[in-house]
Amino acid sequence: MTTDPFGWARSLDTLFDQVWTRLSRGVHDRHAPARHPTLATVSTRGRPQARTVVLRAADKGNGTLLVYTDLQSHKVAELQVSPFAALHIWDSGAHLQIRLAASVSILTGTDVAELWRDMPDHGRMAYGSTPSPGTPLSDALGYNKIPDPEAFAVLHLTIESIDVVHLGPDHRRAEYCREGGWVGQWLAP
Numbered sequence: 001m002t003t004d005p006f007g008w009a010r011s012l013d014t015l016f017d018q019v020w021t022r023l024s025r026g027v028h029d030r031h032a033p034a035r036h037p038t039l040a041t042v043s044t045r046g047r048p049q050a051r052t053v054v055l056r057a058a059d060k061g062n063g064t065l066l067v068y069t070d071l072q073s074h075k076v077a078e079l080q081v082s083p084f085a086a087l088h089i090w091d092s093g094a095h096l097q098i099r100l101a102a103s104v105s106i107l108t109g110t111d112v113a114e115l116w117r118d119m120p121d122h123g124r125m126a127y128g129s130t131p132s133p134g135t136p137l138s139d140a141l142g143y144n145k146i147p148d149p150e151a152f153a154v155l156h157l158t159i160e161s162i163d164v165v166h167l168g169p170d171h172r173r174a175e176y177c178r179e180g181g182w183v184g185q186w187l188a189p
């Protein structure tokens with residue numbers, strides 16, 4: 001008898017659990033696909049914008065995620081105008097596409113002081129840059145990176161819905177909404 005490696009895709013509950021298992025793996029394993037999701041925002045000109053980020057925390061109980069960034073980056077300015085984001089992950093090993101829609105709050109200063117304190121020096125290098133990220137340069141290396149706690153921002157994503165596609169021997173798609181208590185609904189893929 002052969003066991004189905006994707007048996008978890010057969011029920012809405014186990015598929016949902018698998019999504020959170022993969023997200024959690026992304027936080028703890030730098031080689032996991034969910035380590036580097038694509039974060040999409042709406043630009044200040046109303047256009048889509050997408051970039052790679054590192055997934056820093058995933059809380060299944062609260063349905064929240066954390067991403068760290070530079071307060072001066074364009075994505076923060078975008079989120080200040082339109083506080084919504086989408087996160088995309090393709091986990092090829094699990095044959096799983098995960099799309100999350102979230103509202104985003106931007107945490108800074110004392111709210112993130114503990115996270116800054118716990119961060120190793122090399123990690124802090126990503127927060128604090130002169131001139132600010134996205135400024136045109138005449139020389140590719142014409143910038144300085146000086147760790148600055150004032151430049152450290154945490155994007156707190158409150159997930160509103162999750163759209164999952166599993167491309168196993170059968171194709172399945174499901175949607176889970178916070179409003180619906182994450183019960184889950186099969187969709188035509």
Ligand SMILES: Cc1cc2nc3c(=O)[nH]c(=O)nc-3n(C[C@H](O)[C@H](O)[C@H](O)COP(=O)(O)O)c2cc1C
Pocket residue numbers: 036049051052053054055067068069070073074075076133134
């Ligand atoms: C592998 C990888 C991981 C990245 N992780 C982050 C991250 O966690 N936070 C972040 O703000 N930018 C991260 N970046 C840089 C962003 O992709 C992006 O270039 C930068 O944040 C500027 O984006 P923005 O102008 O849209 O704000 C990462 C880039 C790569 C290639």
